[in-house]
Amino acid sequence: MSDEDHQPELLLLHEAGGEIEGRGKYHKLLDRYRRESDETSVEHILKERGPFDEGLSRSIKRYLDLGLVETDEEGLSRDVSETEKGDRYMSGFERTKLYLDNSFKATRDRARNVISEFGDMSMNQMVQEQDVQEDKQRPLGTRLSTEYELGDEE
Numbered sequence: 001m002s003d004e005d006h007q008p009e010l011l012l013l014h015e016a017g018g019e020i021e022g023r024g025k026y027h028k029l030l031d032r033y034r035r036e037s038d039e040t041s042v043e044h045i046l047k048e049r050g051p052f053d054e055g056l057s058r059s060i061k062r063y064l065d066l067g068l069v070e071t072d073e074e075g076l077s078r079d080v081s082e083t084e085k086g087d088r089y090m091s092g093f094e095r096t097k098l099y100l101d102n103s104f105k106a107t108r109d110r111a112r113n114v115i116s117e118f119g120d121m122s123m124n125q126m127v128q129e130q131d132v133q134e135d136k137q138r139p140l141g142t143r144l145s146t147e148y149e150l151g152d153e154e
Helices: 008-017 024-035 056-066 084-100 104-118 123-127 129-134 146-153
Strands: 046-047 050-052 069-071 080-082
Touching: 008 024, 008 056, 008 080, 008 084, 008 104, 008 129, 024 050, 024 104, 024 123, 024 129, 050 084, 069 129, 080 084, 084 104
Parallel strands: none
Antiparallel strands: 046 050, 069 080
16 A cells, blocks of 8 residues: 555554644645655655645645634634544544554554654754755755665665
């Protein structure tokens, strides 16, 4: 099964206690998840403030429409929170995936690891991490996929 089937965006939010402060931090946590994964469908491109997932906004919009998340659109930070419905959905999703999909445990463990290591950091602290700073040396718009990173190391 692919990451897309495991919904890493919702899984990270759920593992973060149902709230992520600001979309910028959400992008950085998703990038951390991508970096931890050997095989992932999560792709980032390089923007001014570091890695950026072009699909995150579409995913959040879809989850808003389903009532699984809510955002503070009036504030500048645009915090994302899991709704009660989203919490119930993710609890059932997790139980079902763990029962039916052997690869889901590794996905969940990666998400938990990312939240435990980086969840308390601010977006600015995450941007200061060495690997993000190295990425920022590349031209803006560069795709940051696992294959690209592996090609640079050879």
